[in-house]
Amino acid sequence: FTGIFDGKGHSVDNFKVSVAAAAESGTAAGLFGVLKDATVKNVNIGSKAVYDGKSAALSFIGGIAGFALDSSIEGCTNNATMAITAATDNIRECLGGIVGQMYVSAEGKTCTVKSCNNAGKISSKNSVNTKNGGTGLSVGGIVGFSDSKTGFCSVQFCNNKAEISAEATRLAGIVASANAKTKIEDCVNEKKISCADVKASNSRVAGIVSAASTDVVLNRCINRGDIVFSVAGDSTHGYAAGIIGQTNNPVVIDACENYGSVLSDMYKASTVYMGIILGNANSKAATVSNCKVGGKIGPVTEDTDYKVVTITADNFAANITLATSKSGSCKFENNVFAN
Numbered sequence: 001f002t003g004i005f006d007g008k009g010h011s012v013d014n015f016k017v018s019v020a021a022a023a024e025s026g027t028a029a030g031l032f033g034v035l036k037d038a039t040v041k042n043v044n045i046g047s048k049a050v051y052d053g054k055s056a057a058l059s060f061i062g063g064i065a066g067f068a069l070d071s072s073i074e075g076c077t078n079n080a081t082m083a084i085t086a087a088t089d090n091i092r093e094c095l096g097g098i099v100g101q102m103y104v105s106a107e108g109k110t111c112t113v114k115s116c117n118n119a120g121k122i123s124s125k126n127s128v129n130t131k132n133g134g135t136g137l138s139v140g141g142i143v144g145f146s147d148s149k150t151g152f153c154s155v156q157f158c159n160n161k162a163e164i165s166a167e168a169t170r171l172a173g174i175v176a177s178a179n180a181k182t183k184i185e186d187c188v189n190e191k192k193i194s195c196a197d198v199k200a201s202n203s204r205v206a207g208i209v210s211a212a213s214t215d216v217v218l219n220r221c222i223n224r225g226d227i228v229f230s231v232a233g234d235s236t237h238g239y240a241a242g243i244i245g246q247t248n249n250p251v252v253i254d255a256c257e258n259y260g261s262v263l264s265d266m267y268k269a270s271t272v273y274m275g276i277i278l279g280n281a282n283s284k285a286a287t288v289s290n291c292k293v294g295g296k297i298g299p300v301t302e303d304t305d306y307k308v309v310t311i312t313a314d315n316f317a318a319n320i321t322l323a324t325s326k327s328g329s330c331k332f333e334n335n336v337f338a339n
Contacts, residue, residue: 013046
């Protein structure tokens with residue numbers, strides 16, 4: 001779709017979007033499959049709508065659009081139930097409450113998701129895909145995957161208002177995979193994000209962004225939901241955090257807030273990749289500044305040696321990240337305790 005669609009606040013309901021296992025590589029599905037230089041605004045997806053993906057090839061599923069290229073989505077809400085199943089290994093599959101993947105293709109172009117909400121429950125099943133990077137499952141409350149050659153993808157004033165329970169290599173309340181040149185501002189996750197991945201070697205789960213790469217900036221984002229990594233694919237990896245699960249390049253996290261619990265039995269591992277704000281910096285130059293640090297952190301399963309810790313004014317700084325790879329050029333500035 002290459003035009004302008006204004007839903008004027010109306011809802012589209014009682015339909016099914018289905019991507020079969022035999023779908024062609026690059027299949028994009030949603031109310032719109034692919035948006036190109038388009039604008040979609042003020043339309044709601046009703047609660048009787050169902051989205052179901054079982055593709056064994058590269059695929060993109062979103063409540064409003066499967067794939068958004070140099071386009072704008074504004075003022076939209078998804079209330080539909082959404083599910084995706086990994087049908088093969090080493091294949092990118094993206095699911096987002098609003099858009100599966102957003103992409104900026106060239107200088108002067110933009111791609112924006114603004115003032116959108118997800119209120120539909122999202123789930124995934126990873127019975128096959130063992131990959132932990134861009135060729136795994138990316139499941140996000142608003143966006144599955146964002147990427148850009150030049151300029152920035154922008155996600156602004158978006159809220160996730162539904163629980164997400166998934167077996168996904170990358171799982172987050174707002175953007176699962178912020179691959180390159182993405183700004184996420186004034187977004188809120190309000191509900192529990194629960195990840196159980198029994199296949200991938202190092203999955204990531206977070207309230208705002210699961211995995212962040214080149215030139216990713218988070219401003220004024222808030223996580224209020226509990227982040228629970230209930231089952232990990234192995235005993236040594238798995239990233240969990242209130243704001244960002246893992247950074248793979250220098251990123252900026254500024255004026256963000258966490259009030260939810262961050263729980264993972266990785267808390268008991270010899271190398272802990274968890275944090276109230278950041279799960280793992282991967283030895284890159286992450287900057288965490290002006291953030292409000294609250295909530296709780298600890299194991300899913302408590303025992304005599306490992307208990308859930310309530311964040312206080314005395315321990316908040318030590319729990320911004322617990323990852324041993326936080327050393328190097330990471331900066332932690334002007335962060336404060338909040339309850």
